[in-house]
Amino acid sequence: MENTKIPYKIYLDESEIPTQWYNVRADMKNKPAPLLNPATLKPMTAEELYPVFCKELVAQELNDTDAYIDIPQEIQDFYKMYRPSPLIRAYFLEKALGTPAKIYYKFEGNNTSGSHKLNSAIAQAYYAKKQGLKGVTTETGAGQWGTALSMACSYFGLDCKVYMVKVSYEQKPFRREVMRTYGASVTPSPSTDTAVGRKILKEHPGTTGSLGCAISEAVEVATSTEGYRYVLGSVLNQVLLHQSVIGLEAKKALDKYNVKPDIIIGCAGGGSNLGGLISPFVGEKLRGEADYRIIAVEPASCPSLTRGKFAYDFCDTGKVCPLSKMYTLGSGFIPSANHAGGLRYHGMSSTLSQLYHDGLMEATSVEQTSVFAAAEQFARVEGILPAPESSHAIRVAINEALKCKETGEEKTILFGLTGTGYFDMLAYEKFNDGLMSDYIPTDEELQKGFDGLPNVPEN
């Protein structure tokens, strides 16, 4: 190993954990489009959102003017349980690739939720507690969000009802059990608990569920149960706001060593991790202070940015949620059963969608066998078994590093390693046994999703 001043792992001090979130919308000239009421097609007011979301979270959702928002002390305290997260210089990977590129990754998997999801879960649970609620409802796909929320609710003594996509519920019994260990109730979705679940089951008997469908159920339960609200782990502006701690810490760690990344890479499902990681860097870009190449990576099987439409769409299958303007494959699009459950969502954060639309961010898609090949290579040299979702970013980071090897360029690459893959070993088994396949939807299949887009006249 070369002798260098930059350590393998850069840990900030506890005193350097951010005390304010950064709200990138404040610096955007073209603001993300507002949520619309599906009945009136008018922007949702705060009052209209209160039955679904906690009041302070609604305020954060609608706030596109304040660049910094204070993190309450109780959340700062909880962050100390698992933050700051390390920024790791991938010396081992660089050596294995023989690349002149300098690779860094921000590792958010060293907590029991196994991912970055805890950053927003604790914030949302805090505001629910502060509002005097009994509990919250949510959906979970891959399970990281549900796990994170169960941990956060356990900490504040809130009830936590999780609707888990049925295929994940069955394939990931251990995920379910972690949530139960933290006191959450976990129901496979679609269920017969809700009107929307019963309707979906009737229309699609034998369905293994989807995120969009689980969202509909969780929202129905929240809005029909006294003292409950709904919380969501991605897509929303408030989530990207909370997740900005990832980028703020990463930037502070890099700044300490005067390192400026040339390329910033993150996987993108609903956008929570990518949005959080890039926020402060995009802020500099928006303010004309610096330039960065930013790449969103999505699965070829669920390509909302690279093949979707920029349009108003429902956030959920049951069409009970507000309309959001975003890159979308249509709320009726059911992605093939790939192994990155966290990236199987038909839409994309409206903030990221706007940044992409405005050319401030690139997007690319990758196929899952190449993703698992990168995951295995990474695990063997860096010693961390990555989640399938995170491995999408690894794939592209390796690709970019190999390009540097060809050209001899010493680019600095930063990517987000959102989580660990301990609960994804069925997918790894499939890959190890050579049984994993790729799937790319045809244009005709995508058209079916687009045909279901709601008709919203341009302003």
Add this chain to the structure above:
Amino acid sequence: MENTKIPYKIYLDESEIPTQWYNVRADMKNKPAPLLNPATLKPMTAEELYPVFCKELVAQELNDTDAYIDIPQEIQDFYKMYRPSPLIRAYFLEKALGTPAKIYYKFEGNNTSGSHKLNSAIAQAYYAKKQGLKGVTTETGAGQWGTALSMACSYFGLDCKVYMVKVSYEQKPFRREVMRTYGASVTPSPSTDTAVGRKILKEHPGTTGSLGCAISEAVEVATSTEGYRYVLGSVLNQVLLHQSVIGLEAKKALDKYNVKPDIIIGCAGGGSNLGGLISPFVGEKLRGEADYRIIAVEPASCPSLTRGKFAYDFCDTGKVCPLSKMYTLGSGFIPSANHAGGLRYHGMSSTLSQLYHDGLMEATSVEQTSVFAAAEQFARVEGILPAPESSHAIRVAINEALKCKETGEEKTILFGLTGTGYFDMLAYEKFNDGLMSDYIPTDEELQKGFDGLPNVPEN
């Protein structure tokens, strides 16, 4: 949370990772008894051990005079991948218990092996590589050791053959898959690959295996295959030597804040984690420089220290290994199927056995339902889902902290949190469903194990 100068997590700098292992035997007046050749009942010579173990590891095994042994640069490099590990002040747990005690734990689970086992795996793989071997064989029970070894072998390009206790192989397919992801071959034990496996299968058809049995198979394959040696993840002196990095780091972190523990607690199966954690503290005790109360915690179902005999015994079921003088339940003792696979071993490190015999360490045993209750309590407030093995130490740490609550004493407690429980969710499920039971062997059952002890005359 109280405002204090001691952070939640104390991370040493990379430059503070130990560059020498500490060999506690050098400071022991009563040295651990030597390994005996079972045929001659004479101490094993280095030459007799070479067919089984790598040469440099044999030298470390037999070295009871050098207090410090240099850590080769290649191992130091690898340590940087996941070390230093954090020393965590359990502020959240202290608050939940309402205890005046100050609780610290050294967390070794933040790496893909999920435990401290990697500390010795990388050392043993390094010496195998240095000796020009093709590969190594080993056994694994709970799976942490096998995972750690597969990671280490992958790093050095060594072949890795793991014999996994059959019940674990079946109950923990994901563990197996992690090892395969790192390129290891994994065989359920007993298998028909080996003479000893076939013999055991014939005598005990339908057996679900044991650590002692898997050791016999791994040793047979190593000694009968060109270019292979056997490696073991616990019990041996060399393993305790490598694991001393745990205690050295913990002590350095505490020293930075002038903290001196009153009580040091660790779980004890074969003794690798406990021996590593306590080594530098016991060294001070042996040299008369300080005093510490040290507590080994074992499962009530496999109580080698608290109910075993201090005698020469076989290390394995097949009786192919040398004899070791240790606290043992007899190599024929089959512990009940408790959920802490890493603690289901009939014997105990000869070094720890000697320290216990000489009154330098206490031991206690706990039942598994109380262990899982402690695990769940800990997970909910500290945010780390502990391995069942580690939770034995948590149980006793909480008990001691609650005693302080009664007496008002502000004792400082340090315990070892050896690993995470992500692959133990079947056990958690049993606990969550109220289906977990306790088992304590009767004196008659223990006597059967003692009846099988070899007849070794006292010197």
